[in-house]
Amino acid sequence: MKLHTALKAINAVFRLEAEKNAGLLNPEKARKAQVELIKYLDQMMLEASKGLVTQRSTTWVWVTTRNVPAKPCVYYLNAREDFATFLDSCEIPPCTNKVERAIRGVTILRKNSPHKHSANYMEAICMALSIDATLRENGIDPFKWLQKYSQALFKHMTAKGLSQVWKETGQRKNKFSIRLPEKLDEADKKSSKFLPEKLAEYFDMQPWLASIFQPSIRK
Numbered sequence: 001m002k003l004h005t006a007l008k009a010i011n012a013v014f015r016l017e018a019e020k021n022a023g024l025l026n027p028e029k030a031r032k033a034q035v036e037l038i039k040y041l042d043q044m045m046l047e048a049s050k051g052l053v054t055q056r057s058t059t060w061v062w063v064t065t066r067n068v069p070a071k072p073c074v075y076y077l078n079a080r081e082d083f084a085t086f087l088d089s090c091e092i093p094p095c096t097n098k099v100e101r102a103i104r105g106v107t108i109l110r111k112n113s114p115h116k117h118s119a120n121y122m123e124a125i126c127m128a129l130s131i132d133a134t135l136r137e138n139g140i141d142p143f144k145w146l147q148k149y150s151q152a153l154f155k156h157m158t159a160k161g162l163s164q165v166w167k168e169t170g171q172r173k174n175k176f177s178i179r180l181p182e183k184l185d186e187a188d189k190k191s192s193k194f195l196p197e198k199l200a201e202y203f204d205m206q207p208w209l210a211s212i213f214q215p216s217i218r219k
Contacts, residue, residue, distance in 0.1 A: 002048035003069060009041040017094050027090060034094075038084050045080075049073040138212050149208055157199035164193045 013034050020030040052070035053060050060077040062070045076083070086092040100107075106125075113121060135142040161176045179194040192198065 002044045003072060006041050006044040006048065009037045009044065013037050013041075013094055031087065031090070035087055038087065041083070042080070045073060045076045049077060053077060135212065140212060145211075152208075153200060153203055156203045157196070160199050160201075161194060168193075 016025065016030045016033050016037075019025040020027050048069070049060075052063055052067055053073050054063050055061075060074050062074055064070070086094045109125065113125075131146075132142045135145055157178075161178070162173060165171075165173045165176045176194065178196060178199065179188070179192050181189055181195060184192060184195075189195065
């Protein structure tokens with residue numbers, strides 16, 4: 001019941017914000033009403049949390065993992081201070097959905113690359129975004145261009161890898177393994193012919209660069 005009442009308070013906060021933005025309500029009056037609603041929301045959430053959550057160090061957690069009503073309580077208590085941030089400035093909206101939608105693309109990319117949360121990751125993502133922007137600026141579909149480019153690079157690396165296997169074994173093979181640098185020791189990194197950068201050596205980039213900046217010869 002208390003969670004339901006808390007939800008009504010949140011809805012009222014957004015209703016007041018909409019009326020204020022539409023010019024139907026005095027901003028000062030709307031803000032005062034929102035302050036009272038946030039106080040009421042805080043009271044309801046604290047009461048609803050009793051017996052459902054417990055504090056571990058500075059974090060609130062469920063008492064039992066199968067207690068569904070505890071989930072919104074844990075979320076609220078761990079972000080309690082943030083819920084009233086918008087009251088400090090009229091330039092801050094009660095909800096950050098608009099901002100979150102604006103950065104959704106980068107956020108999804110970051111989420112899908114958890115193994116690269118580092119300076120190297122930032123360098124890679126900046127390169128990817130730079131390539132995308134360059135292609136779009138020159139009127140090229142990034143997906144189609146990168147698809148063709150990747151296929152050509154893969155074909156080059158495959159041919160070079162199979163040739164290297166033939167040189168080393170004297171036998172024609174139809175497969176080989178690309179070696180990943182992070183799985184090799186320093187000695188193997190220097191000697192291995194199957195590292196991605198070794199296989200990509202001597203790939204002719206000139207036609208691909210020309211296809212970007214010289215429309216008449218685009219693939």
